[in-house]
Amino acid sequence: MAPIIRTEGLRKVYAVGKERVVALDNVDISVEKGEFCxxxxxxxxxxxxxxxxxxxLEKPTRGKVFIGRxxxxxxxxxxxxxxxxxxxxxxxxxxxLLPSMTAAENVALPLMFKGMGRRERLALAKKxxxxxxxxxxxxxxxxxxxxxxxxxxxxxxxxxxxPKVIFADEPTGNLDSKTSRQVLLRMLEMSKKDQITFVMVxxxxxxxxxxxxxxxxxxxxxxxxxVPPEEERLRRRQALADELARDxxxxxxxxEQENAGSEAPxxxxxxxxxxxxxxxxx
Amino acid sequence: xxxxxxxxxxxxxxSRRKGRTALTVIGVAVGTCLIIVMxxxxxxxxxxxxxxxxxxxxxxxxxxxxxxxxxYSGSGGSVAVGSAAVGGDDQPAVLNDEMIATFxxxxxxxxxxxxxxxxxxxxxxxxGRGDRYSSSLGNAVGVYASxxxxxxxxxxSGDWMTDTGSYGRxxxxxxxxxxxxxxxxxxxxxxxxxxxxxWYGQTDAAGNLLExxxxxxxxxxxxTLSNGDAENPKTKSWxxxxxxxxxxxxxKGWWTQSSFIxxxxxxxxxxxxxxxxxxxxxxxxxxxxxxxxxxYVKVDDMDNVEEVDQAIQDLGFSTYSxxxxxxxxxxxxxxxxxxxxxxxxxxxxxxxxxxxNTMTMAIYERTREIGIMKVxxxxxxxxxxxxxxxxxxxxxxxxxxxxxxxxxISFVLNxxxxxxxxxxxxxxxxxxxxxxxxxxxxxxxxxVSVVPPWLVLLALAFATLIGLVAxxxxxxxxxxxxxxxxxxxx
Ligand SMILES: Nc1ncnc2c1ncn2[C@@H]1O[C@H](COP(=O)(O)OP(=O)(O)OP(=O)(O)O)[C@@H](O)[C@H]1O
Ligand SMILES: [Mg+2]
Numbered sequence: 001m002a003p004i005i006r007t008e009g010l011r012k013v014y015a016v017g018k019e020r021v022v023a024l025d026n027v028d029i030s031v032e033k034g035e036f037c038x039x040x041x042x043x044x045x046x047x048x049x050x051x052x053x054x055x056x057l058e059k060p061t062r063g064k065v066f067i068g069r070x071x072x073x074x075x076x077x078x079x080x081x082x083x084x085x086x087x088x089x090x091x092x093x094x095x096x097l098l099p100s101m102t103a104a105e106n107v108a109l110p111l112m113f114k115g116m117g118r119r120e121r122l123a124l125a126k127k128x129x130x131x132x133x134x135x136x137x138x139x140x141x142x143x144x145x146x147x148x149x150x151x152x153x154x155x156x157x158x159x160x161x162x163p164k165v166i167f168a169d170e171p172t173g174n175l176d177s178k179t180s181r182q183v184l185l186r187m188l189e190m191s192k193k194d195q196i197t198f199v200m201v202x203x204x205x206x207x208x209x210x211x212x213x214x215x216x217x218x219x220x221x222x223x224x225x226x227v228p229p230e231e232e233r234l235r236r237r238q239a240l241a242d243e244l245a246r247d248x249x250x251x252x253x254x255x256e257q258e259n260a261g262s263e264a265p266x267x268x269x270x271x272x273x274x275x276x277x278x279x280x281x282x
Numbered sequence: 283x284x285x286x287x288x289x290x291x292x293x294x295x296x297s298r299r300k301g302r303t304a305l306t307v308i309g310v311a312v313g314t315c316l317i318i319v320m321x322x323x324x325x326x327x328x329x330x331x332x333x334x335x336x337x338x339x340x341x342x343x344x345x346x347x348x349x350x351x352x353x354y355s356g357s358g359g360s361v362a363v364g365s366a367a368v369g370g371d372d373q374p375a376v377l378n379d380e381m382i383a384t385f386x387x388x389x390x391x392x393x394x395x396x397x398x399x400x401x402x403x404x405x406x407x408x409x410g411r412g413d414r415y416s417s418s419l420g421n422a423v424g425v426y427a428s429x430x431x432x433x434x435x436x437x438x439s440g441d442w443m444t445d446t447g448s449y450g451r452x453x454x455x456x457x458x459x460x461x462x463x464x465x466x467x468x469x470x471x472x473x474x475x476x477x478x479x480x481w482y483g484q485t486d487a488a489g490n491l492l493e494x495x496x497x498x499x500x501x502x503x504x505x506t507l508s509n510g511d512a513e514n515p516k517t518k519s520w521x522x523x524x525x526x527x528x529x530x531x532x533x534k535g536w537w538t539q540s541s542f543i544x545x546x547x548x549x550x551x552x553x554x555x556x557x558x559x560x561x562x563x564x565x566x567x568x569x570x571x572x573x574x575x576x577x578y579v580k581v582d583d584m585d586n587v588e589e590v591d592q593a594i595q596d597l598g599f600s601t602y603s604x605x606x607x608x609x610x611x612x613x614x615x616x617x618x619x620x621x622x623x624x625x626x627x628x629x630x631x632x633x634x635x636x637x638x639n640t641m642t643m644a645i646y647e648r649t650r651e652i653g654i655m656k657v658x659x660x661x662x663x664x665x666x667x668x669x670x671x672x673x674x675x676x677x678x679x680x681x682x683x684x685x686x687x688x689x690x691i692s693f694v695l696n697x698x699x700x701x702x703x704x705x706x707x708x709x710x711x712x713x714x715x716x717x718x719x720x721x722x723x724x725x726x727x728x729x730v731s732v733v734p735p736w737l738v739l740l741a742l743a744f745a746t747l748i749g750l751v752a753x754x755x756x757x758x759x760x761x762x763x764x765x766x767x768x769x770x771x772x
Contacts, residue, residue, distance in 0.1 A: 057657065057766045078662055085659025096654045096769055100298055113283050113660045157658075 003030035004165065004197050005054060010063035012049050012220075023049040024060070025220040031213060033164075034195040036188055038208040041217035047201040048169055050217060054199060055088060055167045056080045067165060085113050089158035089196075091168035091187075095150040097142040103129055103153045104138040110161040128156040132186065148179040155183065159190050166191065168200040172207065180207060181244045188237065209236045283664045292671040299644065303676065306633075306640040310680020311687060313630035314745045318688035318738065320622035322731040324615055329732060331611045335604045340434065340533045341584050344591050344603040345397075346385070346577040348377035375598035377574045382426075385579050388593055390586035393432035396574040398424035398549050399537075402565050403556050405507040407522065407542060409466065409496040413504065417465035422456075422505075422542040424549030425578075430457075433580045434534070439499070440526025443545055453521045454505060454552075457543040460530050463494030465540055482540075499524055507552060509560040516559050534578075584608075630745075633680065634752040641673050641756035645763075652760055653768020662761045669757035670750055677749020681742040689738075692731040 012024040023046045031037045039047045052058040053065055056072040065073040072083060084090075089110070097106045107125035108116075116124075126138050132152040142150055151171060158166045171187070172180035184207045191198040202208050212233060216223040228236075296303045335341055375381065377396075385394040401420035408416045425433075427443035438460065449455045461482045471478035484492045496503070503522040508515060522542075530539040544552075550571045557564045579594065581587045587605040594601050645652070652665060694701060 052766060081656065081659055081661045083659075084657065085661070088659070090657050092769060094769075096650070096657075098651055098654060100294060109655070110658050112287050113655075113658060113664075115284055117284070118287070 001032065004033040004035075004068055005029075005031040005199065006066045007054070008064040008066075010050070010053060010065065011061050012046075012053060012058070013061045023220050024053065027063070027217075027220075027222055029215055029222060029225060031197060031199060033197055034191075035212045036191055036198045036210075037200070037213040037215065038211035039199065039201045039215045039217060040203070040205070040208045041223070043203075045217045046220040047217050049220075051167055051169050051199065051201050055090065056084065085110065087164040089161065089163040089166035091151075091154050091158045091166065091171040091200075093170040093173040095142070095147070095154045095174075097150055097153055097157075099142055102139045102141055103134060103145070103156075106142070106153055107156045107160050109157060114161065125156070125160055128160045129153065131190075132156045147174050148176075148183065151175060151179075151183055152186070155187060155190070159194075159196070162194055163196065165197045165199065168198070170201050170203065172202065172204065177204075178244065178247050180204065181240055184210065185237070185241060185244065206240065210240055283660065288664060288668050289671055292668055292675060295644070295648070295668075296672055296675055302640055302643070306636050306676050307680045307683060309633035309636040310630070310677055310745050310748065311683035313626060313633040313748075314681045314684025314741050315688040315691070316626035316629050317623070317744070318685060318733060318741050319691055319731060320619065320626050321737055322688070322692055322733045323622070324619040325734065325737070326729050326732040327615045327618075328612060329729070331608070331615065335608055335611070336533060338533070338607070339604050340531075340580075341604045341608070342581045342587060343433075343534065344579040344581065344587060344594065344601050346377065346579060346594055347600040347602070348573055348575045348577075376572070377577055377599065378572060381597070382574075382577055384597070385577070385594065388590055390582045390590055392580040392582050393426075393429045394577060394579045395426040395429035395433060396424065396546055397576045397578050398546060398574060399576075400424065400544075400549065400552070402567050402569060403507060403552060404510040404560065405505060405552075405556070407465075407503055407505050409498075409501045409503045414469055415466040415495040416469050417467070417542075419505070419507075421462070421465045421540065422544055422549075423537055424544045424546045427455075427545045430528070430543075433578060435531065435538070436529045438527045438529045440524065443525045443543075445545065445547070449523050449525075450521075452519075453523050454548045455525045455545060456503075456522045458498045458524055458527045459538055459540050459543070460527070461494075461540040462527075462542060463496045463498045465542075466495040468495055499527060505552075507556050507559055509563060511560075511563065518555055518559060630748055634748050637673050637676055637749055637752035638756060640676070641669060641753055642759070644672070645669065645756050645760045649763055649768045652763050653765045656763075656765035657769060666757045666761050669760050670753045673753025673756070674746050674750045677746045677752070678742065680749070681745025684745065685738045685741055688741075689733055692733045695730045698730075 007027055007029050010024055010027040011022070014021040014023055027050060039050060041047050049058070053060045053073070054067075056065070056067075056075065060073050063073070064071055067083075067087065070083065072080065075083060097103075098109070101109070104122050104125045107128055108118075108121040111121035111124060112118075126135075129135065129138050129152075132155060134149060134152055134156070137145060137149060137153075142153070145153070151174070154171070158168070166187075168187070172183055175183060187198060187200070188210065190196070200211070208214055209228075210233065212227065214224075214226045214228070216225075332341070379396075382394045382396060385391055399420070400422040401418075403419050405419035406416045407419060407422070408414075427445050431442055440457075443455045443457060447455070464480055464482050466480070468478050480492055480494050486492055503524070504519050505522050506517050506519045508517040528538065528543070532538065553569050553571050557569055579590065581590050584605070587603050588609070591601050591603050591605060655665060656662075
């Protein structure tokens, strides 16, 4: 099967004053359809630069990027906008929700750009938010939500239009480790469910370990490109899910002890996340 | 992306920054308001001028004068003197029936008639027992009978005269006016006696209105020509038959109040008879049956008067029409408007700069949002459109506000005397009407400011256009924002 993402001799050079910074040098990678791919590497190694080239947010200095049969490195800005609208989704480290819009409206944005009617797209957005455990937050503004909640809105926004590929640059970068695991398992589950190719930059080895493909970048070059064996991946995902379940159980117990009267606010979502983790592990 | 969504998004963004939007809107509103009010002054002035001219004379009537005599007529009117001779030869143009036929055939000409005043014919019109009451023939005029109705005269009673109608042997048809009866004098009273005369509006000791000596609509009247020779008097008489009576129309001339109106063919017949009677005593003036001194030409519309006027002058005649006055007045008003309009346009320019500033700031503030929208696949054109709609909205809202305010201002100005009177005593309105008359506004009692619907629509469209144009640069800037730069940093 032909890879869905492919680069040929990708090179990106930044000119800073008179100096030239080679951020990417001769990168040849390919990602298969439906793969959950992690890009890891030291800070400043060029991970974000690579992701941006793959997503067509920036033009490479040299080389080509293909998504499916389309050479996106040769597209004009308008073509890219149309292509992104039709085929790509994005999740950002800093969530990047529109501050004036409610969670549901934010999630519905890509559908609005596609020209879907308001009622229809808001219904879809609410469904998506529900599956992210945010049913009670659909009409909240970003400022009224926690970071984890905002990021789940961001994920819902990326998935709502069922794109071919989703790009995420350190989506868990601003979240605590428990929330990070929740979010990762959620993304894993959703991309598996709809065969969505997922390309994610991350610093956390425990998260990267769950990926179908792990690309390590060092000084702008591909240091390694590993596809761990199937059983290994499933085992790691199960371990992550178990760990999360254990944490949640502990927390729930603690909360019950401390405050017998009131229930932990995120409890339903957490329960859902646990079952999602089980599903993703399969 | 649906246009409705774009509009909703723009509206939401505007309402997010209410204070700033309001300030910018006020700028546009002031400009729009100024423009509307200024133009409304101009329209009001033109309307007042038009009304004034109409009271001076019929705006669609041209008076044409035969060669040799130059009349000054109307209040303050001047006579344009044509100098060209017909066909280029030296033969002067003659104002005769053929020439009138030529006028009538011109585009936009409704009707034309000679206007003959019979003061050169020595004769009288008499009525009453023993012809006691008498009027000079100088009160008789001659016109084309068939032209009267198209010329715009209106019947008060009876019928129009016709060219073909037979009125009997030695009978001359005549039309009379409201006050024609007051022409008659009582010949039994001395010239010095005030009892010899009656005039319109005269009252007796008890204050009752006095009727004229003769009821022209009922009593028999006789027209008598005489040779004026005391030693060898010769006269000839005709019975007058009153066919109808017309309403007075001072715009067409004072003569419409109290004349005897005859058919031109009867006038010519009288001229010939008079020449027969008087022989060598007949005055050469007023007895020439081959040409007319004065002709009235009626044009279909005020806007075509100038064209017809020029065409007639080109034939070699002097003319007089109200258009000449009208143009001078309009020119004066439009010069004033130009100055005021420049002021208003200047304030709109400032408003436009204000919009540019507001939109540029909005784009700086929303750089990140624009970046997000771009990354999520919003087409560049839609982003541009979103900002254009926003700035267009500012223009439109400003236009609406300005229109409403200007309608209020217009209302207040038009009713200032009333409002002043209500607010605090009388005599308050003097100031503004003084000011208006300084600005070339003559009429009192009519509107100071006239705002027709088209002016409001035009102002709205203009304000919106200003908003859109002012939005072009900022919107283009928005599309150039690098999505990556915009979303990279917190
Ligand atoms: N716009 C730019 N102009 C100049 N240099 C840049 C630019 N963007 C990135 N670089 C440089 O390119 C190199 C790679 O940057 P990049 O952001 O891809 O690193 P990263 O692997 O994502 O790091 P981190 O993990 O800290 O996010 C760095 O040396 C950086 O300084
Ligand atoms: Mg990075």
